[in-house]
Amino acid sequence: MPYLDIPPAQVERVVCSITAAIKYQVPANIMLAIAEKEGGRPGLENKNRNSNGTYDIGRMQFNTVYLKDLEKYGITEEDVAQPGCYSYDLAAWRIRGHIKNDKGDIWTKAANYHSKKRLNLTRYIVLT
Secondary structure, three states, X not given: OOOOOOOHHHHHHHHXXXXXXXXXXXXXXXXXXXXXXXXXXXXXXHOEEOOOOOEEEOOOOEEHHHHHHHHHHOOOHHHHHOOOOHHHHHHHHHHHHHHHHOOOOHHHHHHOOOOOOHHHHXXXXXXX
8 A cells, every 4th residue: 555645755754653653652652752853873883982982773763771671582783783673663662761761751761862961951842
């Protein structure tokens, strides 16, 4: 089925974001906004290094600090870096945790996906 109103380059982002939002009970508008803002590319060669020594990987710029919790399930950097919907699922899992456990309004909680630093949060919320 063609996605008539979605440019071809955005089909994966929209379909994977909405699917992950449903699966992890995250508001779809939040998932879509974060996917738009993160806008990473698949592949380990596209890792972005952070000032704290961690990396952001894949379409959803999943931070490697969270992989320590996922090692027991066999989830690796290579898994996160793959094209397709898997990185959206991991992001939705993390966003769901922020919404459930963090303080603040829903947009602040969702923005914690990107950073918990106040200045970064403000910039991120404005951009999403």
